[in-house]
Amino acid sequence: MSARVLMVQGCTSDAGKSTLVTALCRWARRHGVRVAPFKPQNMALNSAVTSDGGEIGRAQAVQAQACGLEPRIDFNPVLLKPNSDIGAQIIVHGRPVADMDARDYHDYKRRAFDAVLASHQRLVDAFEAVIVEGAGSPAEINLRDRDIANMGYAEAVDCPVILVADIDRGGVFAHLVGTLALLSQSERARVAGFVINRFRGDLALLQSGLDWLEQETGKPVLGVLPYLHGLQLEAEDALPRAREEKPQASLRVVVPALPRISNHTDFDALRAHPDVDLRMIGPGDVLPSCDLIVLPGSKSTRADLAWLRTQGWDTAIARHVRYGGKVLGICAGLQMLGRAVHDPHGIEGAPGSSEGLGWLDLETTLAPYKQLHRVQGHFSFADAAADAAVQGYEIHCGISRGAALAHPCARLDDGRDDGAVSHDGNVMGTYLHGVFDHPRALAALLQWAGLRHVTALDVRALREASIERLADVVEKHLDTACLSRWLGVTPCVP
CATH class of the missing domain: 3.40.50.880 (Class I glutamine amidotransferase (GATase) domain)
Known part of the structure; x- marks a missing residue:
């Protein structure tokens, strides 16, 4: 039986796609599902070496940890590593194939998509669930042609999509409604619901907006995730937003x-x-x-x-x-x-x-x-x-x-x-x-x-604790009944 596939796409870059996929992977694993992460195409300069001797995006290595797996090249079959403002090294199935500018890569996408679908097939044959991370936004009109990273992939494999938006940056309802409006009819139909990320404050003050969003779009809000301070997760690409002040540091x-x-x-x-x-x-x-x-x-x-x-x-x-x-x-x-x-x-x-x-x-x-x-x-x-x-x-x-x-x-x-x-x-x-x-x-x-006296610190243990925190947040703040149906999780019977 082929694995169930669920995709997370974002209204913007850094909306929380990587973090949500990591959270869902650990939550599914907790419930006994053999789950794997997948990102068809990644653009990042943070990368990892896989157990099978290739190179993938760093975020997929973190997601593999959430699944209890060693990183594999199939978790991120296409990786773009920018070496200028207009060009990048193209890595397919863990190995560099060429340096290309944007125009050349656009022509190459047909071959890249073959690699994406080959990795997809191997994963759905080997696991019970595959949780997929999109790239950037699906509403980038100039990139819709030959898209392999967002809805182009979702349409090809016929999977449901969760759309996530970052409320901390403001304009969350415009992001969600605007993104939905820019999708084709078939793409809108496969959006199964919304997740709002990085919320801080009184949820009751947000409720009227959530009610309006569901009525306006006909799509459910699957949950509102709180702003989590102190997470120790490796970033996909962006540098940290802020520097932590440590007056006691020596x-x-x-x-x-x-x-x-x-x-x-x-x-x-x-x-x-x-x-x-x-x-x-x-x-x-x-x-x-x-x-x-x-x-x-x-x-x-x-x-x-x-x-x-x-x-x-x-x-x-x-x-x-x-x-x-x-x-x-x-x-x-x-x-x-x-x-x-x-x-x-x-x-x-x-x-x-x-x-x-x-x-x-x-x-x-x-x-x-x-x-x-x-x-x-x-x-x-x-x-x-x-x-x-x-x-x-x-x-x-x-x-x-x-x-x-x-x-x-x-x-x-x-x-x-x-x-x-x-x-x-x-x-x-x-x-x-x-x-x-x-x-x-x-x-x-x-x-x-x-440093004369060093405080002991295990950053890997901190990452593992952060992944556990994320799974706790899924359990508390998301619609786990929907997630269970999509991912094949058997509900616990009291």
Whole structure:
């Protein structure tokens, strides 16, 4: 018997689609349903390495966790990773196939849709329920032709759709009614109901609006979800909306928010840590006094390195290091810390070379084939507490060579060394994303950065607790009778 399929679409980007799918996945799993997540097409620079050796959007890895599954390429068969304002790397079934601009990708969508439907079929054959996340909004008129991410997919597989809107941004009724009005007749018919997200206040004051919405559209409001503070979930793409003030924090960490920053979920553990004041700085900001600067991953290493220089941050980093501050580079950040970055094949832009920041004696050449590994090992730098265990994942095209690699950051269980540490121990680089996620690794890195007494923190346990909170919210605030019918959940009999 094929799985039941339910799709969540949003009136806007960041309406709460990823979070609602995560919540529904855990709720269904709680009720004994073998459930899987699915996102036909994702555009994001936060990605994950799957158990079958591919690359998918980070949000689908979180949703897999909610289902009790390891990430698979079929959970996100098409991933677009922007490398400019008009172009992106196209990843199909976990592997890069080409760099395309918007026009070329529009022509390619027919082939991409074949990949989407192939993954869909494998999932409905293997599971009892599949909960699908749309992308952006289904009412983007200019993208309706050859749509594979929203209603184009829903129409092809004939599944019901929940439409979610964010009330915290205002205009929620206009978003819902306007979105519905811009759909075709058949698309409107498959919208099974609305969910209003991020509500704070007295629900009684909203009730008259909910009654009007149901009468105006003929669609039920399936529930109103409260604004949840303190969720520890990896973001699909957008940077966090606000910085949490931590006056008690004793370690100051600064991360430059590069134009093509990738996998900024690397810093979730730092955001959550009570001892760390994390600040992400953007265009025009002056690099503030801090203990640790972290250069993040990037989809366009040379372009972001040039941009960093236009901000004057190369000079600020040099001053920081001269005064004994620590610098950590992750993936592209490691490459930037070397003497040069070469791109002879034009992997990330026009072919050429760029001078690095020069803090590590190595050079990096971008190669045509992306390296995707899930790894574990132990730190090997001098300040690592008790040879701390580390886990993470590699997503990069760069091959680094140079004398600095003789002093690695970590030794991996597969026999390879990772990264490099400067002779004075103040500058370090690693190719490993997720390097802060393991509790002992986090403690070792914070001690290296200058924190004497580290509060224990397990960000993975925090994510699991957040997923459980989401399932509780579904149980309390959504129409679980409807959800049970759609997903094949057997109601509990008192």
